[in-house]
Amino acid sequence: MYMCYAFKNTGLFNAEKKIIAEITENSGYIAKSVDDNDDPDFNISMKRGYxxxxxxWKKEINENIKELIDGGNRIQAxxxxxxxxxxxxxxxxxxxxxxxxxxxxxxxxxxxDEMIEKYKDTHEIIVCGDMNGSLG
Incomplete structure (x- = not known):
């Protein structure tokens, strides 16, 4: 079985992805940022992301990993x-x-739901992450 670590970050900007690269020297990674489709304004102090x-994952399994491009900036697969x-x-x-x-x-x-429907017949599916919600 392979070991992968999935995490969320409430303020990951595109410019900060290099930090993940630096701390994962012996690992592979894939990330999505809140501003992947926009250019943030660096003339003001950086706002908290959303x-x-x-x-x-460990680099030894790089050949077994492929990014799936589905989902917005809150979903990485x-x-x-x-x-x-x-x-x-x-x-x-x-x-x-x-x-x-x-x-x-x-x-x-x-x-x-769209991703589950798309991959349910061809993959075992694991959904993880931060599922917090608010009734307010």
Whole structure:
């Protein structure tokens, strides 16, 4: 069995991905940032992010890992080749504290549902991450 570590970060910006590369010298990783589709304004102090996820694994299994491009900046997924049926590891950071949290939460759930439907016949599926939500 392979060992992968999935984590979320509430403030991972694209420019900060190099930090993950530095601390994972003997590991492989894949990450999504809150600003992957935008350029942040570095003329002001960097605001707190509202998403970003990453998955880290030992370099020895690099050849068994492929990024899956599904999901927005709150979802990171990888294909792990092992045995007859590969694993689809979905790491998610659910929104819980914003003025649009309800809409964002439902949208993120819909993205996860789409991924499960897409990979259910070909992969073992593992969903992990921060599933916090708010009834408020």
């Amino acid at each position: 998403g970003g996820v990453a998955i880290i 990888i294909h792990i080749q092992q045995g007859d049926k590969p694993i689809c590891l979905i790491n998610v950071y659910m929104p819980s504290d914003s003025k649009n949290a309800d809409i964002e939460y439902k949208d993120t759930l819909a993205q996860i």
